[in-house]
Amino acid sequence: MIDIISQLGGVAWTIVAFVVALSIIVGVHEYGHYIVGRWSGIRAEVFSLGFGPRLWSRRDRRGTLWQVAAIPLGGYVRFLGDADAASAGPGRPVDPALRRQTLEGAPLWGRFATVAAGPLANFILSTVIFAAVIAIQGVAVDRVQVGEVAPTPPGIVNELRPGDEILSIDGRPVPDWPALFSAGRDLPAAAAFDWTVRRDGAEVTVRGPHPAPPLIAGVAPRSAASGAGLRPGDVIRAIDGTPVFRFDELRQRVEAANGGAILLRVWRPGAGEADYTLVPKRQDLPTADGYEKRWLIGVTGDSGYFTPATRAPGPFEALRTGIAQTWSIIVGSVSGLWAMLSGQIGSCNLGGAISIAESTGQAATTGFTSFVLWIGVLSAAIGFLNILPVPVLDGGHLAFFTWEAVTGRPPSPRALRILTSIGLAAVLSLMIFGLSNDILCR
Structure with a gap:
């Protein structure tokens, strides 16, 4: 009974952390659409955090209804004349005098800027988070x-x-x-x-001690180490009864086990020593030449028994670091997606909502800073996902606007309907595929 209650508590914590992180990321994304749309002369009718039945609402002096809905798995801005929350397809009829205030009736530059502002807001959020953390922690x-x-x-x-x-x-x-x-x-x-x-x-x-001791600096979500309950700060004293003194010994013993179970003797500050049995997982690991499959338990190390002395970075140095970190996530997303499509890595590397929620819960459990950094990572990843040229995503709208800029006319209503249906099917298929990986690829 105690185990069941503990597990339920962990599930509740994961859900709360996931909802908080997603609400922040979605709120920032949608606010990017809203504020740039407003600056472009486009009227927003509804700004919704979540879907479904309305829990709370307030109408501002501009006539926009701000609301929180019951299903906290996204959000939307519905502009004047939009047919739906996705702003897809031909809009609803409006007074011709108000057409300029609709997304469909706005100039091309205004539409492009309004749609692009959502992903851009996500990238800005990531950059600000990374820059703020480095400014606080120092370099x-x-x-x-x-x-x-x-x-x-x-x-x-x-x-x-x-x-x-x-x-x-x-x-x-x-x-x-x-x-x-x-x-x-x-x-x-x-x-x-x-x-x-x-x-x-x-x-x-x-x-x-050894400058690279078997001290766990990080634990990967949904890994063997995470499932066993290992934490950052734990020190591995022995593997299968043999003492170890440097982190590379752990790597070598995990590889030598070839997927077999290993027994770790672990010391935890304030708790003493305990034994943990882990079964390594075969995973794709990026290398200088591409990817290679290795047995991993999901821990990082190479940090010694001390932290470096730090200095406070200047604002521009912190900002450069934040931009570089955001850019590295975008580049990593592109290379990972290409590696998956080209067959260099397995499809199990694509996770769905369950794996994202579990990772969010584990980041929140590790500490406030880890949770905030994870929000930055997710925000950059979601921003990247949204700029993919897939209809129903922001990138699909931008592709349509680019077509209009080049040809001088928008795609026909029939083409929009067909492409939007294809894009919706693709997104739903990707979601289902990710969820199936969450269940099967453990």
């Missing part, structure tokens, strides 16, 4: 300097202190952060090494 200083020291398991010696500047490890010079990461890859598995640091203006040698 690593150029020197390899210790910020905060993390808890270590019993028996692991760590004499590093906040403020130490790392000069060398086991005789290997560490002039910069790449050199530290290289040392983490190259040093042999051992419980401790000599670390030479500059402390209070003097060079001293202290004992410290």
Whole structure:
């Protein structure tokens, strides 16, 4: 009974987190349509967060009805004269004097800008989130300097202190952060090494752990590690009874298991040690040359028992970082979609609403910052999805407007009906396919 109640609580938390994240992303997307449409002289009749029966509503002085509906799985802006919430197809009849205030009767530039503003708003949201997080958390200083020291398991010696500047490890010079990461890859598995640091203006040698210990920095959603209950901050002490001291040992043992179950002895700060049995999953992993299939349990590492000392970035530096992160998600979405269509990776890499909801719940469980960053990732991904040239999506409308700009006339009503039907069928098929993957590809 306790297990059932715990699981129900986890499901409720997942649903709440998913609804909150989706409402933020959809609200920003639709507000992009609304505000640019208003600036373009197009009147919005309804701004709805959700579908179905109305739970709350208010009409503003411009005549727009703002409402929250009962089904929180999307939203829409219905402009004057729109036939439906998707603004698809021929519109409803309106007074000819008001035609300029409809989406259909607006100039081409106004229609294009209004439709493009939705995905653009998603990209702006992602950029702002990433920039704000980096501005708050800071960026690593150029020197390899210790910020905060993390808890270590019993028996692991760590004499590093906040403020130490790392000069060398086991005789290997560490002039910069790449050199530290290289040392983490190259040093042999051992419980401790000599670390030479500059402390209070003097060079001293202290004992410290492996620079790339088997410390879990992140847990992938819907992975073997996530299902077993592993968390960031956990330290893997042994695999199948054999002690491990660096993260690469975990990778090697997972590959060697070839899909078989592995037993991990894990230490968690404040909780002590416990055993976890995991069964690795075969997954497609991006590489420099494309993709390769590997056995994974879904954890990331290569972070040591300390965080870097940080500095506050300038606003432009934070903004550049936010733009770069948003752009990397768009590029990754394009390459992933192409790899799936070309058969380089399996179709199970495409998830549906269930996997997105589970990932959102796990991000919220990890912490507020992880949840906010996940909203940024989702917002960029949804923005990308919406600019695909598929009728019923924003990208489909933009494709029609581009056709009109090139030919001087919009597509015929018959062509619009046919293409819209095809686009709707494609989107529904994709949703069903994603949901089936959520169930079958576990």
